[in-house]
Amino acid sequence: MTHLLDIRDLHLAFKGLSGLTEVLHGIDLSIAAGERVALVGESGSGKSVTARIVLGLLQEMRNARVTGRVAFDGADVMTMAQKDRAALRGTEMSMIFQDPTSSLNPTFTIGNQFAEVMRRRDPKLDQAACDARATEMLTEVSIPDPGRVLANYPFQLSGGMNQRVMIAMALVNNPKLLLADEPGTALDVSVQAQTLRLMHDLVEKHHTAVLFISHNLGVVREFADRVYVIYRGRIVETGPTDAIFHSPGHAYTRALMDAVPRITGAGLPAVPEVSDDFLAPMVRHDGGAS
Amino acid sequence: MTLLSVQNLTKTFQTPSGPVHAVRDVSFEVERGECLAVVGESGSGKTTLANMILGILGATSGEIRFDGATLPAKRGPVHRRAIQFVQQNPLSALNPKRNIGASVRLGLDTYAIGPRADRWLKVEEALEEVGLPREMRQRAPSSLSGGQRQRVGIARALACEPELVVLDEPTSALDVLVQARVLRLLNDLRARKKLTYVFITHDLAVVRNVADRVAVFKAGQLVELGRTEQIFSAPEHPYTRSLIGAVPVVDDAELELRNKLAEGT
Numbered sequence: 001m002t003h004l005l006d007i008r009d010l011h012l013a014f015k016g017l018s019g020l021t022e023v024l025h026g027i028d029l030s031i032a033a034g035e036r037v038a039l040v041g042e043s044g045s046g047k048s049v050t051a052r053i054v055l056g057l058l059q060e061m062r063n064a065r066v067t068g069r070v071a072f073d074g075a076d077v078m079t080m081a082q083k084d085r086a087a088l089r090g091t092e093m094s095m096i097f098q099d100p101t102s103s104l105n106p107t108f109t110i111g112n113q114f115a116e117v118m119r120r121r122d123p124k125l126d127q128a129a130c131d132a133r134a135t136e137m138l139t140e141v142s143i144p145d146p147g148r149v150l151a152n153y154p155f156q157l158s159g160g161m162n163q164r165v166m167i168a169m170a171l172v173n174n175p176k177l178l179l180a181d182e183p184g185t186a187l188d189v190s191v192q193a194q195t196l197r198l199m200h201d202l203v204e205k206h207h208t209a210v211l212f213i214s215h216n217l218g219v220v221r222e223f224a225d226r227v228y229v230i231y232r233g234r235i236v237e238t239g240p241t242d243a244i245f246h247s248p249g250h251a252y253t254r255a256l257m258d259a260v261p262r263i264t265g266a267g268l269p270a271v272p273e274v275s276d277d278f279l280a281p282m283v284r285h286d287g288g289a290s
Numbered sequence: 291m292t293l294l295s296v297q298n299l300t301k302t303f304q305t306p307s308g309p310v311h312a313v314r315d316v317s318f319e320v321e322r323g324e325c326l327a328v329v330g331e332s333g334s335g336k337t338t339l340a341n342m343i344l345g346i347l348g349a350t351s352g353e354i355r356f357d358g359a360t361l362p363a364k365r366g367p368v369h370r371r372a373i374q375f376v377q378q379n380p381l382s383a384l385n386p387k388r389n390i391g392a393s394v395r396l397g398l399d400t401y402a403i404g405p406r407a408d409r410w411l412k413v414e415e416a417l418e419e420v421g422l423p424r425e426m427r428q429r430a431p432s433s434l435s436g437g438q439r440q441r442v443g444i445a446r447a448l449a450c451e452p453e454l455v456v457l458d459e460p461t462s463a464l465d466v467l468v469q470a471r472v473l474r475l476l477n478d479l480r481a482r483k484k485l486t487y488v489f490i491t492h493d494l495a496v497v498r499n500v501a502d503r504v505a506v507f508k509a510g511q512l513v514e515l516g517r518t519e520q521i522f523s524a525p526e527h528p529y530t531r532s533l534i535g536a537v538p539v540v541d542d543a544e545l546e547l548r549n550k551l552a553e554g555t
Contacts, residue, residue: 042465043436156382158333188331189492190536215465218538245540260540261495263522264547268477268499271470 001031003071004176004209005054009087010068012049012058012233018066023049024233027068033176034207036200037218038224038241040214040256046233047213048054053077054211055095073176090120094170096199098182100162104154110134110165111150114172121173137168141198160191167199171206172183179205196223217260221245231278239285249285251277293296293486294320294343294454299352301338301510312338314510315352320454325480325487327497329533330507336490339507340456343488357453371401372494374447378459380439384431390417390442391427397450416449417442419472437468437543441475448479458490473500494537498522506530 012024016059025045031037041047049058054151056077058064070077073092077085085259089095097103105113111127114134118125131150138146141164163184183199184192185234185256200223204208214220220227229237229252237250248254258269301313313335320326330336341347341352345365354361360368374397377383384393394413398404404412414424420441424477431439440460447455461469462474478498480487489501497518503523506514506529514527525531535552539545 042467171409189494189538190331190532193536193538216538217466217540221540222538256466257540259466261470261473261493261499262541262544263495263534263537263539264541264543265498265519265522268474270474271340271467 002032004033004035005029005071005211006069006071007054008069008071010050010070011054011066012046012053013065015063015065022233027230027233027235029235031177031209031211032211035201035225036203036210036212036225038212038214038220038227039230040217040220040227041230042215042256044232045230047215047230048181050230050236051095051181051211051213054177054179055089055093056080056082059085070093090117090175091173092175093177094173094175095179095181096166096170096183098184099184099186100146100166101154101159104162106154108153109150110152110154110157114150114169117169117172129198133172134168137172138165140171140202141165141168143168159187160195163187163191163195164198167195167202170186171202171208174206174208178208178212179213180211182215183212184219185214185216185235192219199223217245217256225263229256234279235282235286236278236280237285243285247285249283251275251280253283291320292319293324294488295355296339296343297353297355299339299342299354300350301335301342301347311510313342313349316507316510317352318505318512318515319484320488321374322453323480323484324488324502325489325500327501327504328488328490328507329492329494329497329504331492331533333509334507336507336512337458338510340375340458340488340490343454344373345370351442351444352491355416367401370396370404371450372452373454373456374445376440376447376452376457376460378453379463380436381431381441383443384439386429386431389427390429390431390434392444393431394427394442394449397446401450403449403451412449416445419448419479420445421471435468436464437472440464440468440472442471444475444479446457448483448485452485454486454488454489456490459492460489461496462491462493469496476500490516494534495539506533506553522547 007029010024010027013020039047053066054060057219059066067095115127115130118130134150135146139150143149145165184195212224224228224241227241228235229267231252233239248257259271299313299316303310304314327338342349347362361494387460391413394416395409398409398412413427417426418424422441445488461472503517505512514530531552537548539548
């Protein structure tokens with residue numbers, strides 16, 4: 001099976017005053033075309049830096065040392081020239097961030113920002129063509145009056161609307177891979193549920209692969225086909241979503257699951273302090289891609 | 291016995307685009323020792339309500355009674371001490387230029403709690419009570435983890451020996467393992483110190499496990515108020531059902547309950 005994204009033995013270290021600090025200790029992760037894969041972990045576990053390496057952003061930082069293999073659609077992101085990596089962003093791969101309102105430019109209209117994204121793929125597109133395509137995308141994310149929204153600035157729209165605009169914008173160039181970093185965490189639960197369902201349907205329709213980064217296990221369960229659990233820069237468990245949720249094999253995954261309050265009211269669990277069990281070897285469930 | 295009583299409380303903000311009714315004719319009571327959860331989406335008036343209980347905002351009409359007496363618009367030190375606040379974002383709630391000890395001590399000095407000579411000892415006891423080492427009083431807020439900072443926020447509120455604590459999304463900025471520990475701590479402290487909580491949150495799974503009763507707000511109005519078990523077994527208002535229907539769940543029992551409640555059958 002060929003992978004759209006294939007990460008092997010990825011290490012990341014930051015140079016600081018006290019020398020090198022390693023934050024990723026050899027990550028293996030792969031995504032097939034059209035597959036929805038979640039990377040779950042707590043803050044500081046290395047989720048977001050992994051996404052930034054896929055985007056080729058950390059490779060350009062002077063104090064970061066990245067080693068390992070990152071293959072995207074057959075090309076090696078690690079050895080690629082800087083300008084080739086830049087050309088991939090916004091066209092072949094795109095990203096959705098946690099807070100939609102602060103990731104849109106407040107000084108341009110939504111229409112202008114759509115045009116900027118579309119011209120990354122085709123610099124010769126005129127405004128009318130951009131608007132037509134943007135209208136189409138906004139309709140796909142169930143925005144009622146796309147013409148008005150295109151003329152609006154981000155601050156004139158609600159958080160939920162901005163999140164939909166972000167999704168539409170991220171998918172407008174038909175990317176092969178969408179990186180979603182905690183999408184919707186800043187939104188109300190019902191709006192979050194709606195946007196996730198919408199995103200789920202859209203990526204399915206367009207056959208877009210997704211790397212879904214989240215700390216929210218409930219959201220992951222609803223969105224992903226396959227899950228990687230990351231703890232302190234190591235993948236501790238991976239497998240199909242059902243297997244992970246029905247029979248978590250690693251002590252850390254079990255602690256995470258136990259710690260989530262339940263609406264069935266099981267009471268508040270006693271959470272173990274950080275234990276050596278959390279550093280136990282990786283548990284791999286069958287049925288996932290290797 | 292009723293500790294807090296909110297009667298026909300209304301808050302209207304005048305804005306250039308017309309009046310905004312943030313809280314509309316809300317009435318409820320909180321018993322001493324109880325944990326009342328206030329839930330709703332952003333813009334439902336949860337925080338405005340908290341600000342009125344704390345005396346940060348005055349009401350447009352209606353009244354708030356505390357321990358039998360009407361709370362004045364301008365609160366004196368007795369009431370400010372008795373009603374304490376734990377905020378959502380513990381980093382912005384702590385003065386970055388003060389060490390932890392000084393932040394916790396501020397309330398003790400302001401309300402002249404205990405003899406001056408004993409106050410550092412009291413600060414250390416307050417830190418210990420929330421599971422932090424005494425030495426932490428020397429540290430700066432920026433050197434603490436999110437969970438430690440939230441514990442400091444709790445210690446600071448409790449050092450003032452309050453009767454009522456208003457908690458505004460106290461764990462929503464925390465990781466799930468840290469959240470579980472802080473929630474247990476809050477439960478223990480409430481039992482041990484006979485505290486009363488008004489617990490504001492949008493997380494219904496948290497509510498299920500910490501609250502005695504739940505008040506559901508929508509667009510400034512109280513749409514449902516009931517015992518926690520009742521809300522999570524037979525929610526009556528369609529809005530409550532839709533809120534429960536949107537909760538992300540992790541196990542099959544939850545999924546079954548959620549789908550059953552969301553349908554309202």
